[in-house]
Amino acid sequence: MGSSSFNERVYAVVRRIPRGMVATYGQVAALAGAPRNARMVGYALHANPEPGVIPCHRVVFRDGSLAPGFAFGGPDEQRVLLEDEGVVFVPPAAKPAGAPGWRVDLDHCQWRE
DNA sequence: CAATTGACTAACG
DNA sequence: GCGTTAGCCAATT
Numbered sequence: 001m002g003s004s005s006f007n008e009r010v011y012a013v014v015r016r017i018p019r020g021m022v023a024t025y026g027q028v029a030a031l032a033g034a035p036r037n038a039r040m041v042g043y044a045l046h047a048n049p050e051p052g053v054i055p056c057h058r059v060v061f062r063d064g065s066l067a068p069g070f071a072f073g074g075p076d077e078q079r080v081l082l083e084d085e086g087v088v089f090v091p092p093a094a095k096p097a098g099a100p101g102w103r104v105d106l107d108h109c110q111w112r113e
Numbered sequence: 114c115a116a117t118t119g120a121c122t123a124a125c126g
Numbered sequence: 127g128c129g130t131t132a133g134c135c136a137a138t139t
Contacts, residue, residue: 006136025121029135036134042120043137059120067120 007044009033014045017058020086021111022104024062031113042067057081058111064090064103 013031017023023031025038034040045056057078060066071078079089079102088105104110 029121034135036122037136038121039119039134040121040136043118044120046120047137048120056120061120062122070120 005044006032006034006037006040007047010041010044011050011054014054014056014059017055017111019055021109022058022060022064022082022087022106023111024060024106026062027111028059046070058085058087060104060106064106065101 009032010028013028014023016031025041026035029035029037029041032041041059045054045059048054048056051072057066057072066078082104083089087109089102090105092101092103
């Protein structure tokens with residue numbers, strides 16, 4: 001390995017996210033060494049060279065939601081996956097109106113080093 | 114080598 | 127309250 005791509009650094013961080021927790025793009029970006037490069041994180045995860053190895057479903061928006069239409073099979077599938085890992089979700093009725101659907105409870109499940 | 118794009122984020126209207 | 131614009135920074139073409 002020894003690839004010089006920024007994305008590999010992102011994969012390394014995402015791979016470190018413990019089961020039952022999630023991280024935001026900005027957080028992964030910061031851990032990857034680019035505190036302002038959240039976009040790059042999403043771009044790198046889209047490249048996802050090792051599906052199944054890299055838990056890209058554990059990476060969510062700052063709001064606790066996912067990329068609409070880009071989730072590996074649908075945001076509903078991701079919700080089930082995260083719930084299965086023990087991540088706490090917040091129903092649309094329990095949150096301030098605005099978000100399109102279920103969000104991850106970042107207050108309880110955001111990964112903390 | 115320069116311009117464009119992009120799984121983002123925050124601020125503004 | 128919701129939509130749009132601007133800013134960041136690196137990969138892609």
